Amino acid sequence: MNKDEKKRAVKQESHLKERRGILVLDFGGQYNQLIARRVRENHVYCEIHSYKTDMADIRGMEPIGIILTGGPNSCYEEGAPCVSPELFSLGVPVLGICYGAQLMMHVLGGKVGRAPVREYGRIEVSVSAASPLFADVHEKTICWMSHNDYIEQMAPGFISSACTDNCPVAAAEDPSRSLYAVQFHPEVLHTQEGQTMLKNFVLGICKADGSWKMDAFIQESIEAIRNKVGNGRALCALSGGVDSSVAAVLMARAVGRQVTCVFVDHGLLRKDEADQVEAIFGPTGNFGLTFIRVDARERFFARLKGVTDPEKKREIIGEEFIRVFEEEARKIGQVEALVQGTIYPDVVESGEGGESAVIKSHHNVGALPDHVDFKELIEPLRYLFKDEVREAGLALGIPHDLVFRQPFPGPGLGVRIVGEVTPEKVHIVQEADAIWREELSRGGWDKNVNQYFAALSNMRSVGVMGDERTYDYAVLLRAVKTVDFMTAESADIPWEIIGRATSRIVNEVPCVNRVLYDCTGKPPATIEWE
Ligand code: GLN
Numbered sequence: 189m190n191k192d193e194k195k196r197a198v199k200q201e202s203h204l205k206e207r208r209g210i211l212v213l214d215f216g217g218q219y220n221q222l223i224a225r226r227v228r229e230n231h232v233y234c235e236i237h238s239y240k241t242d243m244a245d246i247r248g249m250e251p252i253g254i255i256l257t258g259g260p261n262s263c264y265e266e267g268a269p270c271v272s273p274e275l276f277s278l279g280v281p282v283l284g285i286c287y288g289a290q291l292m293m294h295v296l297g298g299k300v301g302r303a304p305v306r307e308y309g310r311i312e313v314s315v316s317a318a319s320p321l322f323a324d325v326h327e328k329t330i331c332w333m334s335h336n337d338y339i340e341q342m343a344p345g346f347i348s349s350a351c352t353d354n355c356p357v358a359a360a361e362d363p364s365r366s367l368y369a370v371q372f373h374p375e376v377l378h379t380q381e382g383q384t385m386l387k388n389f390v391l392g393i394c395k396a397d398g399s400w401k402m403d404a405f406i407q408e409s410i411e412a413i414r415n416k417v418g419n420g421r422a423l424c425a426l427s428g429g430v431d432s433s434v435a436a437v438l439m440a441r442a443v444g445r446q447v448t449c450v451f452v453d454h455g456l457l458r459k460d461e462a463d464q465v466e467a468i469f470g471p472t473g474n475f476g477l478t479f480i481r482v483d484a485r486e487r488f489f490a491r492l493k494g495v496t497d498p499e500k501k502r503e504i505i506g507e508e509f510i511r512v513f514e515e516e517a518r519k520i521g522q523v524e525a526l527v528q529g530t531i532y533p534d535v536v537e538s539g540e541g542g543e544s545a546v547i548k549s550h551h552n553v554g555a556l557p558d559h560v561d562f563k564e565l566i567e568p569l570r571y572l573f574k575d576e577v578r579e580a581g582l583a584l585g586i587p588h589d590l591v592f593r594q595p596f597p598g599p600g601l602g603v604r605i606v607g608e609v610t611p612e613k614v615h616i617v618q619e620a621d622a623i624w625r626e627e628l629s630r631g632g633w634d635k636n637v638n639q640y641f642a643a644l645s646n647m648r649s650v651g652v653m654g655d656e657r658t659y660d661y662a663v664l665l666r667a668v669k670t671v672d673f674m675t676a677e678s679a680d681i682p683w684e685i686i687g688r689a690t691s692r693i694v695n696e697v698p699c700v701n702r703v704l705y706d707c708t709g710k711p712p713a714t715i716e717w718e
Contacts, residue, residue: 202235203571204249206408207400209233210390211251213241215259215269215287221536221674222375223255223285225573226386232396235571236536239269246275253281253394256288258373262337263287263294264301271295281366281393283321286335289369293360296343296367303338305354310378313358319349321361321368323388324381331358331372331379338371366393402576402583406438409568413442416566417525422447423517423562424527425509426479428457428465429596431529431569434581436469438568439527440477441584447527448478450516452509455485455611456600459618468590484512485611492602492609498718501609505599517562525564532573533673574673594639595673603718607646612699613661617644619697620663627689628667628681637679640667642693643717651701653694660701663693668715676710 204211210227214220214236227234235249239256246254254275261268269287273295276282284292290300313331315322339357342348350359350370359370368389374382390396424436426449439447449469453462462481470479491504517523569577574595581591597603604621605613621642628634643664651658665686670676690703706713 202237202245202249203233203408204235204251207233208252208396209235209400210253210255210394210396211246211249212236212255212257213239213271213288215239215257215261215291217258217260217285217287219373219375220257221533221573221672223257223386224532225672226375226383227255227390228400228573228576229383230387230390230396231398231400232390232394233400239271243272243274247278251280252396253283253390254278255389256282256284256291258286258288258334261287262300262302263291264337276365276367279366281389282368283389283393284367284369285375286371286373289360289371290335290337290339292367292369293339293341293343293346296345298339298343298346299341300337301340303336303355306336307333307352307354308335309333311352311372313350313352313372315350315359316348319359319361319368320363320392321359321370321385321388322349323392324384325388326381329379329381331374331382332376333372335371339369368393402579405572405576406441406580406583409438410442413439413566413568416564417443417446420446420524421520421522422525422527422566423513423520423523424449425513425529426451426465426469427529427596427598428461428469429529429598430574430581430591430593431531431577433469433529433586433590434577434584435527435529435568436477437475437584437586438580439566440475444476445478448480448516448520448523450513451479451481452484452512453481454488454505454508454600454602456488456505456602456609456614458596458601459622468587480516482512482516484508487512489609489611494608496607498603501602501718502599505602509598514562524562525566526562527566527568529569530567531569531577532571535570594641597716603716604641604643605646606644606717613644616661616663616697616699617642620644620693620700620703623692623696624665624689627685627692631682631685633667633679633681633685636669637667637681638670638673639676639715640665640679642666645704645717649702653701658701660699662702662704663697663700664704664706664717665689666706666715666717668710670710670715673715676715678707678709681705 212224224234224236294300310330311333338355342360345362346360348357349361352358361368374385424439424447426432426436436449466481469477578591601614601617602609624642645662647662667679667681668676669679686705693703
């Protein structure tokens with residue numbers, strides 16, 4: 189199999205049938221991951237697939253319900269994303285959201301056109317209490333709208349079940365065929381009763397049993413891993429982060445000593461982190477893992493020397509990782525499979541799960557790089573969201589602190605140092621970061637923010653210390669609040685804490701004469717600093 193074939197093979201894999209799940213057909217909307225997220229909150233499994241998925245494949249998946257997402261196009265335009273009318277006569281309930289709603293009308297003989305007034309933001313919607321979609325929803329309810337087009341005329345058989353001042357058909361339905369369409373976005377939390385509506389759809393209308401629970405997932409995964417590994421051996425890339433730790437423990441549960449966990453100390457870890465990881469997962473820890481710590485610091489620094497381009501840095505670090513693993517694998521002997529802690533948002537953000545734009549390159553998601561020795565790639569968490577991974581981690585007995593650890597990027601401090609990465613700069617960031625984390629937790633703020641760290645700008649400037657001129661680096665402090673890590677807000681940390689961290693950093697860390705706090709959100713910035 190070449191790389192593309194491998195990607196395709198992975199893409200078509202689906203667990204919808206055995207998990208009695210909901211199929212989310214992706215038309216490129218911004219909130220598609222959220223739809224899947226909200227469905228799963230009801231303990232109902234779901235998967236996101238492209239709207240281009242063949243009808244035959246969709247029938248094979250046997251979803252118990254289908255949700256059509258929003259999307260940027262206008263369905264009446266030439267070449268706009270479309271689906272076969274057959275989708276609506278499978279006998280499976282369908283919920284169309286925004287573009288999905290418009291498309292349902294368009295395909296079934298209604299009329300969609302440019303709305304005289306576009307609606308954007310929180311809008312009051314009047315809903316019909318008789319609709320099963322709006323059971324337990326207030327008759328006037330605030331919903332999130334984002335559309336330029338509207339349903340001018342419903343398709344035959346539909347009735348309007350909600351309206352706004354500007355939009356006579358804010359929702360439509362044909363209960364006899366179990367077809368539902370909403371112009372607003374129930375998946376966005378600004379839609380105050382959106383969660384109830386989605387719950388009504390998946391549990392009420394699709395009759396999901398709400399049994400998608402972690403222990404079921406763990407049992408299923410253990411069996412799948414055993415089948416895949418057989419009598420062979422696997423190598424697990426363990427970074428000490430939440431995802432790879434959960435993947436490693438799951439692997440060990442499934443195949444015990446047939447899996448070897450390799451922890452690469454690339455020199456870009458946080459202060460003392462390598463020792464902490466070894467203490468938990470190494471021979472003295474209690475997970476019974478076969479654990480190897482590789483000191484690869486020098487070779488990473490050698491390859492990063494002189495490199496300033498952020499994408500290039502990511503590429504080098506990712507590539508060097510694989511090389512280290514291959515070498516370790518050769519030492520162990522015959523190793524067939526490489527295990528990675530890829531999770532669902534990585535898959536979707538890589539543009540693989542559906543139609544969403546590629547946001548950043550995640551190495552090796554769903555496919556091995558071109559030249560590797562491993563025959564197989566095992567990604568046991570490939571279909572889980574972050575909080576589900578955490579839930580699985582707790583169910584597997586991983587300590588709470590580790591499970592709720594803040595995320596740390598694979599390329600480590602390599603993406604928290606602007607410009608060239610050198611051992612000296614890494615040392616500065618490690619020390620500054622340790623102080624910042626210490627001061628935030630002392631002030632009780634580590635629980636209020638979702639990610640916080642220090643980074644190093646490539647900027648040096650003039651300062652004065654002990655009456656002497658200095659020409660040193662500026663350290664950047666970051667702390668953000670976010671629910672899903674797709675968007676984030678800078679946290680308003682009390683000045684007192686920032687002040688205390690600042691004076692400790694300039695006093696205790698060499699080569700720093702300035703400390704800056706980053707007030708930018710994501711977008712327009714990203715959370716990391718590279
Ligand atoms: N592009 C369509 C419109 O403007 C649908 C928008 C959406 O799905 N958010 O109405």
